Amino acid sequence: MAFEGLGEKLQGALKKITGRGKIGEADLKAAMREVRLALLEADVNFMVVKDFVKKVSDRALGAEVQASLTPGQQVIKIVNEELTALMGSSHARLTFSSKPITVYMLCGLQGAGKTTMAAKLAALLKKQQSKRPLLVACDIYRPAAIKQLQVVGEQVGVPVYEHGTQDPVLTAQEAYALAQRNGYDVVILDTAGRLQIDEELMAELERIKASVPPQEILLVVDAMIGQESVNVAKSFNDSLGIDGVILTKLDSDTRGGAALSIKAITGKPIKYAGTGEKLTDIEAFHPERMASRILGMGDMLTLIERAQQNFDEKQAQEMEEKLRKQSFTLEDFLDQFEQIKKMGSMAEMLAMIPGGNKINPEDIDEKEMARMEAIIRSMTPKERRNPDILAASRKRRIAKGSGTSVQQVNQLLKQYDMIKQLMKQFGGKGGRRRLRGLKLPL
Amino acid sequence: MSEENLTPKKKGFFAHIREGLSRTREALSSKVENLISYYKEMDDDFFEDLLDVLVSSDLGMKTAEDIVNRVRTQVRKEKVGDPQKVRQYMRDAIVEALGGIQDYELPRPAIITMVGVNGTGKTTTAGKLAAKYKAEGRQVILAAADTFRAAAAEQLTVWAERAGAPVIRHQEGSDPAAVVFDALASFKARGADLLIADTAGRLHNKKNLMNELEKIGRVISREAPDVSQEVFLVVDATTGQNALNQARVFSEVAHVTGIVLTKLDSTAKGGIAIAIASELGVPVRFVGLGEGIEDLMPFDPVGFAQGIL
Numbered sequence: 001m002a003f004e005g006l007g008e009k010l011q012g013a014l015k016k017i018t019g020r021g022k023i024g025e026a027d028l029k030a031a032m033r034e035v036r037l038a039l040l041e042a043d044v045n046f047m048v049v050k051d052f053v054k055k056v057s058d059r060a061l062g063a064e065v066q067a068s069l070t071p072g073q074q075v076i077k078i079v080n081e082e083l084t085a086l087m088g089s090s091h092a093r094l095t096f097s098s099k100p101i102t103v104y105m106l107c108g109l110q111g112a113g114k115t116t117m118a119a120k121l122a123a124l125l126k127k128q129q130s131k132r133p134l135l136v137a138c139d140i141y142r143p144a145a146i147k148q149l150q151v152v153g154e155q156v157g158v159p160v161y162e163h164g165t166q167d168p169v170l171t172a173q174e175a176y177a178l179a180q181r182n183g184y185d186v187v188i189l190d191t192a193g194r195l196q197i198d199e200e201l202m203a204e205l206e207r208i209k210a211s212v213p214p215q216e217i218l219l220v221v222d223a224m225i226g227q228e229s230v231n232v233a234k235s236f237n238d239s240l241g242i243d244g245v246i247l248t249k250l251d252s253d254t255r256g257g258a259a260l261s262i263k264a265i266t267g268k269p270i271k272y273a274g275t276g277e278k279l280t281d282i283e284a285f286h287p288e289r290m291a292s293r294i295l296g297m298g299d300m301l302t303l304i305e306r307a308q309q310n311f312d313e314k315q316a317q318e319m320e321e322k323l324r325k326q327s328f329t330l331e332d333f334l335d336q337f338e339q340i341k342k343m344g345s346m347a348e349m350l351a352m353i354p355g356g357n358k359i360n361p362e363d364i365d366e367k368e369m370a371r372m373e374a375i376i377r378s379m380t381p382k383e384r385r386n387p388d389i390l391a392a393s394r395k396r397r398i399a400k401g402s403g404t405s406v407q408q409v410n411q412l413l414k415q416y417d418m419i420k421q422l423m424k425q426f427g428g429k430g431g432r433r434r435l436r437g438l439k440l441p442l
Numbered sequence: 443m444s445e446e447n448l449t450p451k452k453k454g455f456f457a458h459i460r461e462g463l464s465r466t467r468e469a470l471s472s473k474v475e476n477l478i479s480y481y482k483e484m485d486d487d488f489f490e491d492l493l494d495v496l497v498s499s500d501l502g503m504k505t506a507e508d509i510v511n512r513v514r515t516q517v518r519k520e521k522v523g524d525p526q527k528v529r530q531y532m533r534d535a536i537v538e539a540l541g542g543i544q545d546y547e548l549p550r551p552a553i554i555t556m557v558g559v560n561g562t563g564k565t566t567t568a569g570k571l572a573a574k575y576k577a578e579g580r581q582v583i584l585a586a587a588d589t590f591r592a593a594a595a596e597q598l599t600v601w602a603e604r605a606g607a608p609v610i611r612h613q614e615g616s617d618p619a620a621v622v623f624d625a626l627a628s629f630k631a632r633g634a635d636l637l638i639a640d641t642a643g644r645l646h647n648k649k650n651l652m653n654e655l656e657k658i659g660r661v662i663s664r665e666a667p668d669v670s671q672e673v674f675l676v677v678d679a680t681t682g683q684n685a686l687n688q689a690r691v692f693s694e695v696a697h698v699t700g701i702v703l704t705k706l707d708s709t710a711k712g713g714i715a716i717a718i719a720s721e722l723g724v725p726v727r728f729v730g731l732g733e734g735i736e737d738l739m740p741f742d743p744v745g746f747a748q749g750i751l
């Protein structure tokens with residue numbers, strides 16, 4: 001998952017702020033150096049980093065430390081808030097034209113992933129919004145670019161308009177006319193990759209823009225981009241006036257500082273993210289979630305507070321012991337359910353746990369939790385301790401006992417495995433120490 | 443499709459290089475120039491700002507700090523008082539980090555596998571390399587071992603036509619190792635000098651896709667044990683610190699022997715190549731300077747260092 005690691009670094013830095021009471025200036029300076037380093041390593045543009053660090057420092061120095069927090073935690077809180085402020089707070093949706101046809105123009109550097117994204121977007125709009133999209137091949141330069149769009153278009157069942165290697169302005173216009181005649185309501189233009197300093201090709205985009213006014217011009221950016229993100233985004237925005245950004249290859253292990261930089265420089269929201277090579281691998285971009293994912297530590301503060309309210313130390317230590325031995329069983333899982341119910345929802349919890357972002361919160365709903373609980377309760381203690389013995393016949397019995405299906409039993413086992421995996425990571429090196437410090441229930 | 447004359451803005455070879463490199467140089471040189479005229483003497487702030495210049499070129503904090511520290515030590519030791527001189531020191535340090543000046547000659551015969559994450563320029567570089575070595579009198583065969591991405595084989599076929607080299611391809615979705623196997627058979631049958639295999643872009647953190655690459659490597663080692671194997675990791679110069687992860691994992695799995703740094707005609711400085719070379723010891727072999735068939739240059743560390751400072 002992208003963004004991993006930055007959180008750990010930041011936490012490491014902020015741990016250095018010790019003691020209670022006011023945040024010391026020397027401590028803060030040392031920690032901010034680490035923050036700066038962590039952000040730079042994450043490819044946040046260095047000018048953006050400078051601004052960010054200054055803002056956080058100013059606030060942290062002036063801040064009264066909340067009674068419940070250590071100065072270190074207070075700084076985490078400020079970093080988190082500033083990060084969220086920088087990223088924006090809610091998902092920016094695509095807008096639709098009031099005219100019958102909405103045109104989106106995708107543009108960006110070579111190799112950013114425009115063609116794949118065009119098909120993903122078309123598929124998404126078709127499925128979620130019941131739109132009738134038309135894909136348009138405006139990349140006349142790269143060998144076989146048109147063919148590529150045709151192939152992915154076919155894969156998602158969206159027609160592709162192409163007119164060879166003629167001026168893409170004409171192709172775009174023809175496509176628009178075709179859409180009018182045939183009742184397509186969304187037109188997606190796949191343009192050629194180009195450098196933002198290539199005046200001739202930038203002018204081509206301006207001509208396309210003028211000829212079929214797009215509802216939105218979307219800049220497609222590789223999430224692995226480095227310091228240049230800012231120049232690229234700024235230039236495209238200055239010459240075209242982009243409406244939003246789509247980040248691709250977010251399934252890489254990049255820390256993705258580009259997301260921050262681009263938002264900071266252009267003020268334009270990141271609307272979608274590409275998260276894999278399959279044409280369904282597209283996700284709405286949630287900046288508020290992403291901000292906490294960037295930190296990789298989620299909403300630690302809330303978690304710390306709730307944990308402190310709900311758990312006694314002894315229990316936490318026991319659990320930690322289990323983690324260390326990796327003997328976390330379904331019985332413990334059940335125990336945890338009880339505890340978690342006191343703290344909030346499972347999805348909430350996961351979102352708050354460092355590394356918990358590996359599990360998509362949308363995959364877990366509350367009803368499911370009740371179901372899971374029922375399933376575990378229908379198991380014998382022996383089964384709970386060793387789910388490996390769950391053969392088909394046992395699963396059928398459990399399903400019946402809990403009023404669920406074998407499929408749902410399997411699903412629970414899968415979830416349990418996932419959580420165990422996650423725990424293993426916590427149980428590993430740094431994680432354990434972190435857990436002890438926080439006295440987390442998990 | 444006949445795109446031969448559609449490559450945008452065709453320019454002469456040297457015009458391209460000059461332009462590409464000078465953009466890199468301009469951006470940074472002016473920063474260094476400013477620094478130098480601003481600082482009368484070299485205090486900590488001077489070096490701190492120098493560090494920023496390197497970091498803004500994607501060298502990464504660690505490599506940038508290494509270089510600045512080395513130069514700082516040298517400056518103090520030799521009691522240099524002239525900020526101008528620092529530039530030469532910095533260039534020297536960069537060349538050193540890049541592994542010094544090397545004369546690279548591709549063995550003959552050889553098999554090159556192009557690897558890298560999605561969209562970095564593998565196919566384009568495969569085409570450029572084919573043309574280059576063909577022009578130097580080698581008998582070149584291309585293998586379309588990207589059987590995954592839509593129209594990847596068609597794309598490589600266009601490049602093969604441009605380079606005047608035959609291409610071995612299978613259907614989309616077929617086993618890439620099988621393509622390589624067939625290409626090797628043809629390579630041997632024809633007594634060719636050079637086989638260039640284009641592989642699908644893949645993220646280094648996808649285990650199964652990386653395994654597929656390993657398999658391709660195994661097929662080559664098994665079928666052509668006596669032929670020199672080169673594995674070129676194609677890195678987009680606009681990539682940030684992630685390229686270091688890429689290089690690390692691809693090296694492990696696919697035994698990368700060299701880097702091709704593409705898109706240096708952009709405004710990106712490609713500083714990450716310095717980090718890769720210095721941290722992993724993988725040399726940079728070629729640079730890509732545009733989308734035309736001749737926009738490929740052997741890597742010149744001195745020129746590159748001058749481009750940065």
Ligand SMILES: Nc1nc2c(ncn2[C@@H]2O[C@H](COP(=O)(O)OP(=O)(O)OP(=O)(O)O)[C@@H](O)[C@H]2O)c(=O)[nH]1
Binds near residue numbers: 193564594
């Ligand atoms: N400006 C510039 N563009 C380049 C360079 N090398 C490749 N490109 C462009 O980058 C884009 C991607 O290149 P490809 O060769 O298709 O990249 P790839 O690595 O084979 O891509 P996948 O196979 O999809 O992973 C194309 O539009 C190329 O024309 C370069 O040196 N400079």
Ligand SMILES: [Mg+2]
Binds near residue numbers: 564565640641642643
């Ligand atoms: Mg390719």
